[in-house]
Structure formats: C-alpha cells, structure tokens
Amino acid sequence: MISVAIDGPSGAGKSTLAKRLAKELGYVYVDTGAMFRAIGLYTLRQGKQPSDAQAVQELLPQITLTLASIDGAQHIYLNGEDVSTEIRQEQVGMAASAVGANPAVRSFLLDQQRALATSQNILMDGRDIGTVVLPNATVKIYLTASAEARAQRRLLELEQKGQKADFETVLADIQQRDYQDMNRETAPLRQADDAILLDTSELDFEQSFEQMKQIILTHIQ
Ligand code: DC
Numbered sequence: 295m296i297s298v299a300i301d302g303p304s305g306a307g308k309s310t311l312a313k314r315l316a317k318e319l320g321y322v323y324v325d326t327g328a329m330f331r332a333i334g335l336y337t338l339r340q341g342k343q344p345s346d347a348q349a350v351q352e353l354l355p356q357i358t359l360t361l362a363s364i365d366g367a368q369h370i371y372l373n374g375e376d377v378s379t380e381i382r383q384e385q386v387g388m389a390a391s392a393v394g395a396n397p398a399v400r401s402f403l404l405d406q407q408r409a410l411a412t413s414q415n416i417l418m419d420g421r422d423i424g425t426v427v428l429p430n431a432t433v434k435i436y437l438t439a440s441a442e443a444r445a446q447r448r449l450l451e452l453e454q455k456g457q458k459a460d461f462e463t464v465l466a467d468i469q470q471r472d473y474q475d476m477n478r479e480t481a482p483l484r485q486a487d488d489a490i491l492l493d494t495s496e497l498d499f500e501q502s503f504e505q506m507k508q509i510i511l512t513h514i515q
Contacts, residue, residue: 334389
C-alpha cells in the first residue's frame with residue numbers, strides 16, 4: 295500500500311491540496327485534523343474546557359468516530375452524527391489544537407489512524423503523520439508557508455464566506471495555533487528527518503499542486 299504523509303502548520307493548504315491530489319491519484323484522503331476537531335467539538339458541547347486534560351480523558355469512552363468517503367470527500371461522524379461542517383468553526387479548531395496536546399487523546403486516535411493506512415492507498419494529513427503515525431510512509435511532505443501568507447489566504451477565505459475579520463486577529467490566531475502545535479510535549483508538529491520540505495509562501499495553488507504531485511510521483515516509482 296502507498297501512503298503519503300503530509301504535515302505542516304494550520305493554513306498551509308494541506309487539506310485542499312491533499313484532496314485534489316487524492317482525486318488525481320485515486321487514493322483515499324484522510325484528514326486527521328477532523329478527528330481532533332470532532333473531539334474538540336464534543337468537549338465544547340459537554341461544557342468542558344479543551345485544555346482540561348483530565349476532563350477530556352474522561353469523555354473519550356463516550357466518543358465513537360467514523361470516517362466515510364462520499365464522492366471523494368471525507369465525512370466524519372461523531373457518535374453517528376455527521377459533524378463535517380460544524381467542526382470547521384474557528385473555535386472548534388482552537389479546541390482541536392488544545393485536545394491535541396493531550397496524550398490520552400493522541401493514543402485514542404493513533405490505532406484508528408494507522409488502521410486506515412493498511413488496506414488502501416492514502417494521503418493522510420495532520421501534524422505528526424510522518425513523525426509518529428506513519429513513520430514508514432512511502433512519501434513524507436512537510437508543507438508550510440509563512441504565517442503572514444497563511445493569514446492572508448485565510449482572510450480571503452473568510453471574506454469569500456461573507457465573514458468579517460481583520461488581518462491582525464487572523465495572524466494572531468495562526469501564530470497561537472502554531473505555538474501550541476509545535477511546543478506540546480506529545481507528538482509536536484515538526485518536519486520528519488526524511489520529509490521533503492515544500493514552502494508555498496510564494497506559490498499559488500496550481501504551482502503548489504504541481505510541485506507536490508511531482509514529489510509524490512518521483513517517490514512512488
Ligand atoms: O488540520 P486542522 O487545522 O484541521 O487541525 C486542527 C488541530 O488539530 C490542529 O491545530 C492540531 C490538531 N491536530 C493534531 O494535533 N494532530 C494531527 N495529526 C492533526 C491535527
């Protein structure tokens with residue numbers, strides 16, 4: 295089985311690029327961030343603090359996550375409910391980042407993530423895919439862009455959705471998420487030693503897509 299591990303900070307374009315690549319290559323796309331987001335959402339719904347490790351750990355036995363691929367798009371079900379849209383909210387992303395620092399949450403998801411790679415060719419994106427989840431992945435890519443470039447793209451996305459935001463706030467959120475994801479003790483975000491670095495600060499979507507595709511094609515031959 296071929297596995298492509300894609301890691302990098304929030305807003306680097308991992309999921310948009312991975313989705314399109316999965317379609318082109320005929321692989322299944324697995325967005326591991328959605329799993330952390332679903333746990334973040336459940337925690338918020340239960341009125342608990344995502345940073346309260348003990349409280350979140352106690353919630354885990356109540357949570358069943360299921361992934362399904364529908365027309366090439368990943369859907370995630372939290373105890374049977376499709377929460378794919380709801381988990382995209384900004385505060386759920388922050389909650390996901392907080393629960394992601396919790397070792398109990400990471401080990402709860404690890405086996406599930408690894409199992410997904412055993413029976414199908416996949417592109418999996420996250421923060422620790424190349425370092426922890428799939429250390430033997432066929433190809434590892436570390437996709438990044440400057441915080442400013444990512445904030446600019448995010449701002450544009452929000453504007454297109456008709457949501458108001460200002461650059462400084464979006465940038466501060468991105469920097470906070472980077473800090474949390476890179477400085478946690480368990481499975482922090484970092485480039486695996488054998489990952490290929492792709493910085494898209496100066497690239498548009500098509501250029502990023504072509505470069506990633508080339509990296510993958512070169513490695514699977
Ligand atoms: O990729 P994303 O923005 O949907 O991820 C949301 C948060 O989930 C991210 O800030 C950190 C956490 N996460 C993680 O810790 N490990 C992963 N493999 C994926 C996401």
